[in-house]
Amino acid sequence: MSRKLNYEAYTVGWISTLPCELNAARALLDEEHERLPSPPKDDNVYLLGRMEEHNVAIVILGPCGPCSASQAVTNLVRTFPSIRFGLLVGVGGGAPKPPHSSNPRMDIRLGDVVVSEPEDGQGCLLNYEAGVYENGGLVIRNHLNKPSKLLMQGTGIVKSDHMFRRGKMQEYIDQIASLADDMEEWELYKYPGRYHDQLFKSDCPHSGGDDCRSCDTEHGLEKRLDRRSDSPVVHYGCIASGSSVIRSAQYRDRLRDAWGVCCFEMEMAGIMDDLPSAVIRGICDYSDSHKNKTWQPYAAVTAAAYAKDLLRVITPENVSSQTETIADECHTKPAYGLSLLQFTPTLHGGHYAVSRLLHSRGINMSFAHDHLVKAASIGNIAMVNLLLAIGSFDLDRRGTDGSTPLAAAVAGGHRATVESLLRAGANPNIEFGGDRMTPLFLAILKGDEGIVDLLTSTKQIDLTSLKSEVLPIANDPNLELD
Numbered sequence: 001m002s003r004k005l006n007y008e009a010y011t012v013g014w015i016s017t018l019p020c021e022l023n024a025a026r027a028l029l030d031e032e033h034e035r036l037p038s039p040p041k042d043d044n045v046y047l048l049g050r051m052e053e054h055n056v057a058i059v060i061l062g063p064c065g066p067c068s069a070s071q072a073v074t075n076l077v078r079t080f081p082s083i084r085f086g087l088l089v090g091v092g093g094g095a096p097k098p099p100h101s102s103n104p105r106m107d108i109r110l111g112d113v114v115v116s117e118p119e120d121g122q123g124c125l126l127n128y129e130a131g132v133y134e135n136g137g138l139v140i141r142n143h144l145n146k147p148s149k150l151l152m153q154g155t156g157i158v159k160s161d162h163m164f165r166r167g168k169m170q171e172y173i174d175q176i177a178s179l180a181d182d183m184e185e186w187e188l189y190k191y192p193g194r195y196h197d198q199l200f201k202s203d204c205p206h207s208g209g210d211d212c213r214s215c216d217t218e219h220g221l222e223k224r225l226d227r228r229s230d231s232p233v234v235h236y237g238c239i240a241s242g243s244s245v246i247r248s249a250q251y252r253d254r255l256r257d258a259w260g261v262c263c264f265e266m267e268m269a270g271i272m273d274d275l276p277s278a279v280i281r282g283i284c285d286y287s288d289s290h291k292n293k294t295w296q297p298y299a300a301v302t303a304a305a306y307a308k309d310l311l312r313v314i315t316p317e318n319v320s321s322q323t324e325t326i327a328d329e330c331h332t333k334p335a336y337g338l339s340l341l342q343f344t345p346t347l348h349g350g351h352y353a354v355s356r357l358l359h360s361r362g363i364n365m366s367f368a369h370d371h372l373v374k375a376a377s378i379g380n381i382a383m384v385n386l387l388l389a390i391g392s393f394d395l396d397r398r399g400t401d402g403s404t405p406l407a408a409a410v411a412g413g414h415r416a417t418v419e420s421l422l423r424a425g426a427n428p429n430i431e432f433g434g435d436r437m438t439p440l441f442l443a444i445l446k447g448d449e450g451i452v453d454l455l456t457s458t459k460q461i462d463l464t465s466l467k468s469e470v471l472p473i474a475n476d477p478n479l480e481l482d
């Protein structure tokens with residue numbers, strides 16, 4: 001009989017979207033646990049189990065898009081309070097380099113894995129929809145948060161393990177392939193073969209059909225050098241995220257050349273600021289008009305195999321010593337010179353855990369309205385939820401900096417926090433600062449589609465107050481909605 005643990009036992013959140021991604025994750029569990037009932041207000045579906053030495057809560061997202069992902073993560077961290085980081089594991093579209101790059105065999109191929117890694121202090125995830133047109137070109141300013149130090153240390157060890165051929169990715173991939181010996185459905189999850197990996201030149205259009213049979217394979221294919229092995233190669237770099245499917249080779253190449261993007265995906269823009277995470281994507285197509293779903297199951301397998309290899313090198317002790325649960329590490333500072341009687345949360349780092357502990361021991365703390373505004377401004381969703389649960393705040397009041405909590409969360413682009421505040425009754429029409437600024441107006445100016453979507457879905461929203469000069473918003477003709 002499978003074991004039943006409590007909610008507090010789970011420290012890793014594993015987030016997947018497609019059924020094949022869920023199947024790949026489940027196939028790699030070392031032990032599956034009995035499911036726990038989802039508390040009221042949490043409509044996520046979870047699968048629970050142990051992978052290596054970690055207890056993992058696997059959450060399956062609804063339809064694609066940053067908003068649903070953001071809401072799912074809000075629920076995940078509320079239901080499983082010990083979650084320290086997220087693994088966002090699934091498939092994505094590749095941005096292949098031209099064949100004349102420095103190591104031509106190491107260009108991105110189908111089935112390879114791309115892992116988000118920050119470069120030069122920049123975030124590792126690019127929200128390609130938060131751009132503005134300047135001087136005829138697209139300028140993107142919205143680099144999202146870095147993953148946690150723990151995850152970056154883990155990927156460092158995995159990288160080295162792979163250099164010495166000591167990783168276990170291929171073993172995990174073979175383990176899933178062997179399921180097909182008994183269960184025919186798993187044939188789909190095996191490596192489709194290098195001859196099914198066709199990269200068309202970016203000026204060669206798709207001529208229709210699912211399998212590119214009518215496409216110009218004689219002149220339209222990029223010529224690439226064969227690799228010695230069919231094992232997937234892992235690439236580290238920038239992943240671009242948004243809610244639109246990219247099916248344009250030209251647009252793909254523009255983002256690749258301007259930002260070093262090597263992969264596109266559709267959920268993470270809504271999550272990265274709320275949960276320290278590693279984004280791990282198996283490449284299932286080349287983000288062009290020829291894309292189809294043939295490689296999805298195998299790409300889901302290679303991504304899950306990498307994620308398990310990463311969990312292998314992170315010890316549970318490392319995880320539990322990471323006191324910052326869902327705090328914004330960039331803002332972590334030690335607080336000196338406070339006696340316990342003076343203690344009020346500074347909202348940074350471990351103070352969330354301390355506040356929760358003191359509250360559970362019946363010790364009262366003084367919370368000021370500015371604490372809530374500050375927590376909202378840095379997107380410390382756990383602290384915002386704690387304050388909302390135990391304090392009584394006038395959510396429409398402005399703090400000393402002139403912002404309401406909702407305005408502060410919108411300004412920081414923290415969608416899960418915005419959602420929590422709206423659910424707690426924050427009025428989306430309250431003006432703040434000067435110049436009749438409202439949260440919706442600010443979100444439109446920032447080009448933050450997810451937050452505009454959240455705000456305009458509320459019943460109370462007053463659209464008549466919108467200034468006419470806000471519209472029309474520039475639309476990129478290369479973004480196709482699915």
Ligand SMILES: [Zn+2]
Pocket residue numbers: 205206207208211212213215289290
């Ligand atoms: Zn085609």
